[in-house]
Amino acid sequence: MIFDAPAAARLLDALHRLPGIGRRTAERMALHLLSAPDAEAYELSDALREARSRVVRCSSCGMLTEQDPCSICSDTRRDHGLICVVEHPSGVIAIEKGGSYRGVFHVLHGALNPLEGIGPDQLTVDKLLERAGGEAVNEIILATNATAEGEATAMYLMRQMQTRGVAVSRIAHGVPMGGGLEYADDVTLAHALDGRTRL
Amino acid sequence: MIFDAPAAARLLDALHRLPGIGRRTAERMALHLLSAPDAEAYELSDALREARSRVVRCSSCGMLTEQDPCSICSDTRRDHGLICVVEHPSGVIAIEKGGSYRGVFHVLHGALNPLEGIGPDQLTVDKLLERAGGEAVNEIILATNATAEGEATAMYLMRQMQTRGVAVSRIAHGVPMGGGLEYADDVTLAHALDGRTRL
Numbered sequence: 001m002i003f004d005a006p007a008a009a010r011l012l013d014a015l016h017r018l019p020g021i022g023r024r025t026a027e028r029m030a031l032h033l034l035s036a037p038d039a040e041a042y043e044l045s046d047a048l049r050e051a052r053s054r055v056v057r058c059s060s061c062g063m064l065t066e067q068d069p070c071s072i073c074s075d076t077r078r079d080h081g082l083i084c085v086v087e088h089p090s091g092v093i094a095i096e097k098g099g100s101y102r103g104v105f106h107v108l109h110g111a112l113n114p115l116e117g118i119g120p121d122q123l124t125v126d127k128l129l130e131r132a133g134g135e136a137v138n139e140i141i142l143a144t145n146a147t148a149e150g151e152a153t154a155m156y157l158m159r160q161m162q163t164r165g166v167a168v169s170r171i172a173h174g175v176p177m178g179g180g181l182e183y184a185d186d187v188t189l190a191h192a193l194d195g196r197t198r199l
Numbered sequence: 200m201i202f203d204a205p206a207a208a209r210l211l212d213a214l215h216r217l218p219g220i221g222r223r224t225a226e227r228m229a230l231h232l233l234s235a236p237d238a239e240a241y242e243l244s245d246a247l248r249e250a251r252s253r254v255v256r257c258s259s260c261g262m263l264t265e266q267d268p269c270s271i272c273s274d275t276r277r278d279h280g281l282i283c284v285v286e287h288p289s290g291v292i293a294i295e296k297g298g299s300y301r302g303v304f305h306v307l308h309g310a311l312n313p314l315e316g317i318g319p320d321q322l323t324v325d326k327l328l329e330r331a332g333g334e335a336v337n338e339i340i341l342a343t344n345a346t347a348e349g350e351a352t353a354m355y356l357m358r359q360m361q362t363r364g365v366a367v368s369r370i371a372h373g374v375p376m377g378g379g380l381e382y383a384d385d386v387t388l389a390h391a392l393d394g395r396t397r398l
Binding site: 001002003004005006007008010011013014015017018019020021025027028029030031032033034035038040041042043044045047048049050051052053054055063064065066067070071072088089090092093096109 | 200201202203204205206207209210212213214216217218219220224226227228229230231232233234237239240241242243244245246247248249250251252253254262263264265266269270271287288289291292295308
């Protein structure tokens with residue numbers, strides 16, 4: 001069958017390796033790309049090469065951008081004294097979609113994970129400490145993920161900032177807005193109770 | 200933001216155009232491809248180019264293959280007098296996964312759709328009629344989809360075959376095995392009742 005053949009199997013593997021793409025979806029995508037007209041199939045290949053050659057990391061915040069510094073870092077209407085630290089570019093996009101945040105960002109490009117050999121040097125921690133120290137920064141918001149690695153990274157950064165006398169905060173974790181208690185998992189509920197605020 | 204930039208937007212569009220890929224999944228894939236190490240990102244681009252250059256349509260059945268004729272058409276243990284007609288290569292893969300079919304295939308690469316200008320000449324109908332006439336073919340099984348276009352294509356092929364005196368059949372449509380009646384839609388249920396078989 002077609003996916004036993006080497007070139008088709010290689011394409012299937014490359015698609016299957018993408019995040020959130022299961023074997024069935026990858027097969028469907030591969031068959032589409034193999035059956036489509038030349039122009040459509042090569043468009044993906046060319047678009048990927050062009051994007052890879054043009055997109056860089058912002059030299060200030062680390063966000064993916066085609067113009068350095070990125071549109072957020074070069075926006076003078078934003079509060080450059082407020083830095084929200086996220087693990088990945090997707091975090092910036094998620095918070096920007098909300099539309100209410102007016103500060104700037106810092107993308108770590110990962111989280112601390114000693115088992116996989118990811119320490120501060122593999123992330124953009126040095127650059128963050130430099131930004132936090134050098135500029136008129138009022139507050140660092142730690143918005144790393146609510147996972148073991150994200151929490152460890154937040155703890156590590158909190159200590160680094162506190163020795164430098166920079167104010168640090170952590171985003172709230174709890175029951176999502178509009179979400180009933182019955183849909184929240186145990187850990188989220190426990191966190192929501194622990195983090196209750198007085199009215 | 201990154202997807203407002205031209206090269207990143209082009210990549211996002213190319214991914215979003217793939218079947219079954221919504222905007223959110225395409226964004227996730229694009230961010231991964233833009234953040235990943237060079238080797239991983241270019242692997243998809245290269246794998247796609249290589250697959251496109253190596254994969255062809257089988258000159259006999261039209262299935263995608265890297266060796267012409269394909270592994271099914273060149274398998275002498277299969278019944279070459281039994282041809283199962285499907286719309287797309289995915290149909291061949293689905294039936295082969297079942298493992299019980301021992302005949303060969305014919306891939307139409309689409310279905311009749313006059314509104315979109317797809318007539319018999321845009322499909323591999325001529326080749327099918329040639330195969331049905333020239334070889335010792337006992338039966339043509341029409342396994343086009345149970346859509347308006349698939350049904351119209353089956354009707355058209357049935358008439359073409361009957362004028363040539365070739366036996367034609369249509370795969371059964373009804374309630375899926377293991378599926379309760381309550382999960383089947385009205386059209387499927389009506390079809391299952393009409394197509395009942397005596398015990």
